[in-house]
Amino acid sequence: xxxxxxxxxxxxxxxxxxxxxxxxxxxxxxxxxxxxxxxxxxxxxxxxxxxxxxxxxxxxxxxxxxxxxxxxxxxxxxxxxxxxxxxxxxxxxxxxxxxxxxxxxxxxxxxxxxxxxxxxxxxxxxxxxxxxxxxxxxxxxxxxxxxxxxxxxxxxxxxxxxxxxxxxxxxxxxxxxxxxxxxxxxxxxxxxxxxxxxxxxxxxxxxxxxxxxxxxxxxxxxxxxxxxxxxxxxxxxxxxxxxxxxxxxxxxxxxxxxxxxxxxxxxxxxxxxxxxxxxxxxxxxxxxxxxxxxxxxxxxxxxxxxxxxxxxxxxxxxxxxxxxxxxxxxxxxxxxxxxxxxxxxxxxxx
Ligand SMILES: Nc1nc2c(ncn2[C@@H]2O[C@H](COP(=O)(O)OP(=O)(O)O)[C@@H](O)[C@H]2O)c(=O)[nH]1
Ligand SMILES: [Mg+2]
Numbered sequence: 001x002x003x004x005x006x007x008x009x010x011x012x013x014x015x016x017x018x019x020x021x022x023x024x025x026x027x028x029x030x031x032x033x034x035x036x037x038x039x040x041x042x043x044x045x046x047x048x049x050x051x052x053x054x055x056x057x058x059x060x061x062x063x064x065x066x067x068x069x070x071x072x073x074x075x076x077x078x079x080x081x082x083x084x085x086x087x088x089x090x091x092x093x094x095x096x097x098x099x100x101x102x103x104x105x106x107x108x109x110x111x112x113x114x115x116x117x118x119x120x121x122x123x124x125x126x127x128x129x130x131x132x133x134x135x136x137x138x139x140x141x142x143x144x145x146x147x148x149x150x151x152x153x154x155x156x157x158x159x160x161x162x163x164x165x166x167x168x169x170x171x172x173x174x175x176x177x178x179x180x181x182x183x184x185x186x187x188x189x190x191x192x193x194x195x196x197x198x199x200x201x202x203x204x205x206x207x208x209x210x211x212x213x214x215x216x217x218x219x220x221x222x223x224x225x226x227x228x229x230x231x232x233x234x235x236x237x238x239x240x241x242x243x244x245x246x247x248x249x250x251x252x253x254x255x256x257x258x259x260x261x262x263x264x265x266x267x268x269x270x271x272x273x274x275x276x277x278x279x280x281x282x283x284x285x286x287x288x289x290x291x292x293x294x295x296x297x298x299x300x301x302x303x304x305x306x307x308x309x310x311x312x313x314x315x316x317x318x319x320x321x322x323x324x325x326x327x328x329x330x331x332x333x334x335x336x337x338x339x340x341x342x343x344x345x346x347x348x349x350x
Pocket of ligand 2: 013014015028029068069
């Protein structure tokens with residue numbers, strides 16, 4: 001999974017990137033470099049299984065974070081940001097909003113940035129339609145007409161100033177559009193970057209932005225990027241202490257990743273064995289057969305059954321004999337819908 005951090009210049013993108021990705025990039029500069037980092041998805045369940053089993057290796061799921069570069073001349077107008085193709089390939093956008101500086105206008109900034117995404121998609125679709133129409137004229141090829149009509153409807157939607165995220169499409173309509181990677185169609189996590197002394201008011205602040213939140217589309221998180229970026233450099237013990245003092249329940253990286261998973265409809269299942277304990281990311285609704293394929297195509301091909309234990313039962317009962325005695329190991333077939341936190345042993349035969 002790839003998450004792209006975007007936002008206005010000096011909104012704290014790099015600061016938040018440092019906080020969520022545990023990096024130490026220079027902040028307050030206008031460097032053109034895209035920062036990137038592969039981040040382990042924090043998973044207390046995986047840690048607990050590793051404690052129980054002492055496997056040789058522990059493999060977390062990972063997420064790639066991209067931090068948008070500083071701006072060149074073009075971007076001097078408010079809200080403009082540079083976005084490369086790489087940002088189009090992200091699964092969701094993390095929009096960092098300045099809510100820390102005096103005179104900050106977070107609501108206005110959010111709408112400026114959303115407008116920008118809409119504009120970028122508009123330009124892209126204009127180009128596609130023009131090319132398609134020219135081709136139809138030249139070759140008489142009518143196969144793409146249905147898609148052209150769909151793109152036209154997208155354009156009308158964008159013309160009303162609305163992001164494609166809110167454009168209701170059937171799965172069949174969605175399919176041909178996916179490849180275009182429209183920016184305004186990507187799930188959006190808004191990160192309000194607040195000042196150090198505003199931390200006690202985060203709940204109230206989150207509530208006043210509540211109207212922006214809609215399940216699996218848009219969500220909001222309040223963080224103080226500056227403090228969070230400093231926390232990253234501390235040892236566990238010291239960090240815990242600071243967080244308690246500041247009233248920070250979970251580090252920004254956990255909160256941001258958790259919300260991104262929810263936005264994208266993702267869950268994790270776990271496998272544990274002699275060589276390694278491993279967390280795997282899948283979409284909600286994935287059946288056991290496909291989940292097996294996430295590990296290896298051989299396991300998918302030779303699938304016999306899945307032996308499933310809910311994490312909470314592992315946590316409570318700790319050993320397989322105890323789990324079996326309590327009747328908590330379920331034998332499931334190909335069509336079993338995998339649940340978040342399932343610990344699965346796949347039986348297969350090739
Ligand atoms: N007081 C305060 N300053 C911040 C915070 N986040 C970022 N800044 C400052 O804002 C400036 C720009 O930050 P940076 O992360 O480089 O912004 P970017 O241009 O969006 O990447 C730097 O001087 C940061 O120290 C914050 O939460 N509180
Ligand atoms: Mg930056």
